[in-house]
Amino acid sequence: MKKWMKTAAVALTMAGVVNGGSAVKAAPSTTTTQKVFINGIYQDDVLNVNGRTMVQLRSFHDPAKISYTYESSTKTIIINNLVNKITVRLKDGLRTADINGKKIALDAPVTVKRGRTYIPVRFVTEMLGGTTTYDNKSKEVIVRTPTGEEQFQKLRSGDLVNARLAALALPKLNLESDIQPYGEGFTTLYTFPRGEALRYFIEYRGLLTYVEINENGLAEIKWQKDTIGENGETGTEPKAFGESVYFMDNLMADLLHYGTIDSNGESKEQATIKRYTNNESELVLIMPIEGEVRTDAN
Template sequence: MKKWMKAAAAALTVAGVLSAGTTSLAASAQPSKMFINGVYQEDVLVVNDRTMVQLRAFNDPKSFVYSYETATKTIIIHNPVQKMTVHLKNGLKTAEVNGKNVKLDAPVTVKAGRTYIPVRFVTETLGGKVDYDNGAKHIIVRTPTGEEQFKTLKNGDLAEARALAINLTRVSNGTEIAPYGEGFTTTYRFPKGEALRYFISYKGLETYVEINAKGIAEIKWQKDTLGENGEAGKEPKPFGESVTFIDNFMADMLNYGSVDSTGKYTELGVINRYIDKEYANVIIMPIDGETRTDAR
């Protein structure tokens, strides 16, 4: 499988890696919305007025190997690239980094079997990045690989950027309409040469999405084409020329093609994933001759 296909299939996957006991919190509250690698985090904490990242969500197989030492109740993070080993223990306000103690803004906190560490430690020690959208009240955290993907999303390979874009959590700016029709097909439509805005059609619901400068996918418009739930947001102008990817997940088939300014569809390819196993989970395909025009 080509390198970009592997990246597309694995884009923005977040996996759990730790399990431990529980402890009481000095304080807990739900902060502004947090995103890790573009994925919205429903379960975050504030401890001693410090925002805490869920360690299991800060998952980056290329950069970190996590383990748990039962005998000493120690969480171990190994970074083979930076030759760094970190030891964490529940309740402590220090972390051991390559044998040296590093002070934490708030104690390592375990709640309901999930381990949380301060955002500052993630950014300053583990090599992550944190960004803030003060207007939307978003905290945006990216792992080292997530930062690479963010750069690709903004100005990298067009097909890979589109694959990343459709895997981002879609955030509504007001009323969000849920699909209720029947069907097993999802259609994605991008303007020719672009990756940062698209339409998605599913079960009679049309949704228009834009990726903002912080890498968050915002729902700008929705319309229930079946008529029951009406419309929300402002309908965008037509794309003109566009490319379309039609994913029938029940049949495990992918059809893709181009649409001209008059709305005429030209099929460019069909993939049967039952036969072509290398395309498992692939939705976005490169279009011959298409050049990216929306790089930032």
């Protein structure tokens, strides 16, 4: 069966606090070797102030649970945690935050640089929810917003449909050079090992991509190959999945075909969804596969 792919990562809109001044991107810190990821997105603009890791406030984006406003008359950033009913007020240069009227000390002062507001990563998760973990081996700081943590739990221990959707929604981290698709077309095929959600193939316009999601919830591109053009190959080609399942998204026809692939590579379609005939199916991408049980949940 011919395979096709479409990039499925959800684009996370980085709406945040607007401060007076230039919107030019601040230079990343040169005093720390730590890599910071928020909801799987690599933060290339991180400061180190007095030994504390500072991230852009706008990067902690969770519109379902957190809202940001800016009070220009007092030059105050106002953060509302809609779930915990917490209101946080911050000002540039202060080492304290006002939380529901109570002063709380910060590890480092609020820093506004080139129109961007930076706050200590520890404060972000302790006061606004979510989680922060540090991987000593990779020297990575892994931050998740409250909604990001919910998605991570679905990814690690949810049912196959929700786990696969969470996997496809993660931004893909390219550890090698980035290869662009060469061919044409609007059809995509996602292939997962039978019973698994944490690794998959995608092919789009002849570009075959293999993705693995590590224990920190980061989606890493391990291998890419341009199968019809001249853009070459990068990474290490993985072993074939053997028994697997597929989801073929035909964008132009607005159809979703899905089914199974046996160990010999023969496919068997389970069903086709005509999304254009049913509003409830408009955004359907992953469906349950008959008889499939998850085997990679933690």
